[in-house]
Amino acid sequence: MAIYYASGYPALFSEATPLPQTSIADREYFRFHLRSVDNKLHIGNVVRSRISGNMVIPVSARLNNPDGSFRGVVMASIRLDYFRQVYDYYNLGDRDLMALMKADAKLVYIRPYSEALINRNISLSPLFTQLLTTTTSGAAIYRAAVDGRPRIFGYASLKNYPLVVTAGYDLQAVRQDWIADSIGYVLLNLVLLALLFLLGFIVMHHIRLNLRNQLELTRVHDQLTHVNRTLQGLALMDGLTGLANRRQLDWFMPRAMERAIKLRSPLTILLIDVDSFKAYNDTYGHLAGDECLRNVAECLKQLPLRHDDLLARYGGEEFMIVLTDKTQPEAHLIALQAARAVAELRMPHQASSVAEKVVTISIGMHWQPRVFAGISPMEFIDKADEALYQAKRRGKNQVWMSNMPPSQA
Numbered sequence: 001m002a003i004y005y006a007s008g009y010p011a012l013f014s015e016a017t018p019l020p021q022t023s024i025a026d027r028e029y030f031r032f033h034l035r036s037v038d039n040k041l042h043i044g045n046v047v048r049s050r051i052s053g054n055m056v057i058p059v060s061a062r063l064n065n066p067d068g069s070f071r072g073v074v075m076a077s078i079r080l081d082y083f084r085q086v087y088d089y090y091n092l093g094d095r096d097l098m099a100l101m102k103a104d105a106k107l108v109y110i111r112p113y114s115e116a117l118i119n120r121n122i123s124l125s126p127l128f129t130q131l132l133t134t135t136t137s138g139a140a141i142y143r144a145a146v147d148g149r150p151r152i153f154g155y156a157s158l159k160n161y162p163l164v165v166t167a168g169y170d171l172q173a174v175r176q177d178w179i180a181d182s183i184g185y186v187l188l189n190l191v192l193l194a195l196l197f198l199l200g201f202i203v204m205h206h207i208r209l210n211l212r213n214q215l216e217l218t219r220v221h222d223q224l225t226h227v228n229r230t231l232q233g234l235a236l237m238d239g240l241t242g243l244a245n246r247r248q249l250d251w252f253m254p255r256a257m258e259r260a261i262k263l264r265s266p267l268t269i270l271l272i273d274v275d276s277f278k279a280y281n282d283t284y285g286h287l288a289g290d291e292c293l294r295n296v297a298e299c300l301k302q303l304p305l306r307h308d309d310l311l312a313r314y315g316g317e318e319f320m321i322v323l324t325d326k327t328q329p330e331a332h333l334i335a336l337q338a339a340r341a342v343a344e345l346r347m348p349h350q351a352s353s354v355a356e357k358v359v360t361i362s363i364g365m366h367w368q369p370r371v372f373a374g375i376s377p378m379e380f381i382d383k384a385d386e387a388l389y390q391a392k393r394r395g396k397n398q399v400w401m402s403n404m405p406p407s408q409a
């Protein structure tokens with residue numbers, strides 16, 4: 001600490017004895033106090049002490065005579081090394097930066113230390129052109145005025161002294177640190193994501209497999225159902241004519257009778273026999289006989305039957321038609337149509353007892369206006385058989401009804 005006269009020569013000096021005989025009249029802080037009547041503390045530009053040779057920050061105040069005229073300066077110098085010790089305490093990276101500045105934008109101290117930068121005016125830095133014009137402290141990213149590198153700065157302007165402090169982390173280093181820190185998490189996330197994909201893939205694969213198996217099962221089931229139906233159909237179908245066979249007829253008759261009982265509707269049986277068929281076989285051969293039976297069957301298929309009626313091959317050269325819910329005339333008409341249709345096929349039959357010498361059929365018809373419980377299918381069929389016998393006996397190629405009055409015979 002020292003006190004200087006108005007001439008710039010020391011009047012009192014705290015350290016050195018004898019008193020140095022060097023003037024400080026040329027120093028910036030001395031000239032400041034000479035000019036300014038204000039006796040507030042002044043922080044001057046950093047200077048190299050002429051006594052110790054150290055870089056120091058002069059903190060000074062004006063001394064006045066009683067009349068207010070300039071009497072001299074009292075000055076305390078703070079060694080710059082002091083800041084170096086304080087600033088070194090902080091753990092900073094190579095490209096990070098700390099600085100102490102005067103409010104007039106002159107650098108007092110900077111870390112990393114460079115003597116060339118001390119007292120450098122950085123008033124063009126965004127810190128002074130923008131930030132400190134609106135706030136006294138904060139954080140911002142900007143390029144440092146001393147080296148142009150972008151940094152994340154924290155800054156504050158001191159309340160009681162015309163000083164500003166800043167600390168800036170190098171943006172690139174911050175990013176690199178962030179990336180280095182994050183890369184572990186990113187890798188972990190990627191591994192988790194891959195695991196998730198793998199699990200998803202396995203689950204999807206199993207779902208697909210299940211679906212395929214189910215589709216295959218459904219397909220096999222459909223095929224089996226189809227085969228089953230075909231087998232059922234074959235079991236219930238006559239192989240020569242494609243008509244319902246005797247088994248189907250046996251299954252159908254009781255149900256047709258039950259239905260007739262329930263609905264109180266009539267039931268009709270037409271028992272059909274190809275005339276002189278033994279003679280046909282004998283004349284034209286058994287194969288031709290088969291063909292003849294197929295033709296008769298095709299012809300009978302053309303009759304106007306309903307879906308709840310049944311046309312079946314009863315056995316050998318005999319066929320049967322079960323008609324449900326028909327009046328006697330309706331049933332009789334169908335029987336007559338059948339006989340006429342077969343005769344009109346005009347299949348030659350030289351050995352026939354019928355005058356036209358063509359294949360004909362005889363039909364025994366039994367019409368039951370009401371079916372009662374307790375009547376068996378065979379009783380119905382027997383009645384139709386008796387009527388057929390009558391048709392044969394009376395010359396064949398005709399229809400005979402079981403209850404036909406003898407007068408019509």
Ligand SMILES: Nc1nc2c(ncn2[C@@H]2O[C@H](COP(=O)(O)OP(=O)(O)OP(=O)(O)O)[C@@H](O)[C@H]2O)c(=O)[nH]1
Pocket residue numbers: 240273274275276277278279281285286287288289290293315316317392
């Ligand atoms: N080709 C062939 N003949 C059959 C078949 N089933 C039965 N027959 C023959 O049909 C003939 C039936 O003759 P019969 O019962 O004597 O009666 P029919 O000669 O028709 O004489 P009527 O009934 O009195 O007209 C027999 O010779 C059987 O061999 C068959 O599937 N195919």
